[in-house]
Amino acid sequence: MKVLCTGGAGYVGSTCLRWLRANGHEAVAYDNLSLGHREAVGDATLIVGDISDTEALSEALRSVKPDAVMHFAASTSVGESVDDPEHYYRNNIAGTLNLLSAMRTAKVQRLIFSSTCATYGESPIVPMNEDAPQEACSPYARTKLAVEWMIRDFCGAYGLGFTLLRYFNAAGAPSDGEHGEDHDPETHLIPLVLQVAMGQREKLLVFGNDYPTPDGTCIRDYIHVDDLAQAHLLAIGVTEPGRGAVYNIGTGTGNSVLEVIAACESAVGSRIPYEIVDRRPGDAPALVADPNRIMSKLGWKPHFTEIQAIAQTAWQWHKRYPQGYRSKETKLAAR
Numbered sequence: 140m141k142v143l144c145t146g147g148a149g150y151v152g153s154t155c156l157r158w159l160r161a162n163g164h165e166a167v168a169y170d171n172l173s174l175g176h177r178e179a180v181g182d183a184t185l186i187v188g189d190i191s192d193t194e195a196l197s198e199a200l201r202s203v204k205p206d207a208v209m210h211f212a213a214s215t216s217v218g219e220s221v222d223d224p225e226h227y228y229r230n231n232i233a234g235t236l237n238l239l240s241a242m243r244t245a246k247v248q249r250l251i252f253s254s255t256c257a258t259y260g261e262s263p264i265v266p267m268n269e270d271a272p273q274e275a276c277s278p279y280a281r282t283k284l285a286v287e288w289m290i291r292d293f294c295g296a297y298g299l300g301f302t303l304l305r306y307f308n309a310a311g312a313p314s315d316g317e318h319g320e321d322h323d324p325e326t327h328l329i330p331l332v333l334q335v336a337m338g339q340r341e342k343l344l345v346f347g348n349d350y351p352t353p354d355g356t357c358i359r360d361y362i363h364v365d366d367l368a369q370a371h372l373l374a375i376g377v378t379e380p381g382r383g384a385v386y387n388i389g390t391g392t393g394n395s396v397l398e399v400i401a402a403c404e405s406a407v408g409s410r411i412p413y414e415i416v417d418r419r420p421g422d423a424p425a426l427v428a429d430p431n432r433i434m435s436k437l438g439w440k441p442h443f444t445e446i447q448a449i450a451q452t453a454w455q456w457h458k459r460y461p462q463g464y465r466s467k468e469t470k471l472a473a474r
């Protein structure tokens with residue numbers, strides 16, 4: 140298939156782009172490079188454009204003529220969404236509406252959408268299956284939930300075929316050793332812990348230890364980015380016009396913030412200082428997947444089931460490229 144990947148230069152988007160290409164698909168990245176990296180796209184075609192730019196988007200769809208779109212482009216920080224909800228509603232909701240309408244005009248009828256476990260929010264059922272209540276508790280989560288409904292309505296009225304993939308916490312580095320997580324500013328737990336390990340930060344701030352969890356810190360289900368990519372590859376094979384499906388992508392095991400720090404300490408081989416501070420507004424206490432639907436319906440199975448193994452892959456990337464893609468560019472220039 141020919142696939143246009145919005146956000147294809149980002150962490151998850153570029154990993155999926157490479158997996159698609161390695162498995163015989165043609166994949167083109169559409170990315171505004173505000174957070175993504177040109178280097179992450181490798182020798183695939185990159186169209187530099189914003190999802191808010193109707194003309195650029197329509198032109199990309201006209202020229203690429205994709206069979207499907209994978210929509211990764213989004214703003215994804217819970218804390219930032221609490222501080223600047225307007226940006227999140229504009230980029231995630233208005234941007235996606237723009238994309239859906241351009242796809243309708245171009246008659247592209249298959250969409251794989253990056254949704255999130257954050258839409259379950261404060262849902263009391265943990266682990267959660269796809270039918271658990273969606274009690275989104277941050278602007279970020281609410282934008283993703285609204286887009287899920289928008290996509291369903293486009294399916295009902297215009298025949299758009301969709302697969303909603305609700306990612307739990309994407310983590311780790313792809314097995315090729317040449318790519319990994321690199322956000323600026325970094326807000327995600329594992330890269331921040333590893334930045335402390337590398338001396339780039341003094342300590343990790345742990346956001347709250349008074350949650351109703353065994354050690355009081357938040358619990359998340361960390362899913363390796365290669366396992367996420369595998370799920371996209373399966374999804375592209377079953378997404379058909381006029382039909383829709385929803386799948387959780389997680390391991391089914393949760394780890395607390397303190398357990399993640401311990402896993403990183405064992406990967407690095409040294410202690411990593413941290414300090415408990417106030418809760419971060421918008422954080423859900425515990426998000427753990429029940430991944431049985433994707434396992435039974437699509438035959439998906441995570442390769443990485445232990446947080447230590449995931450942390451190890453992330454550490455390999457950060458150790459080799461301490462400044463992320465900037466380190467890569469410096470190394471290439473020195474050759």
Ligand code: UDP
Pocket residue numbers: 217308326327328329331343344345346347357358359396419422
């Ligand atoms: N977290 C933390 N300190 C940080 C960053 C994150 O304690 O500096 C916690 C955060 O409260 C959440 C978990 O780590 O419980 C994962 O956060 P992240 O931002 O990586 O992903 P999210 O779950 O928000 O999508």
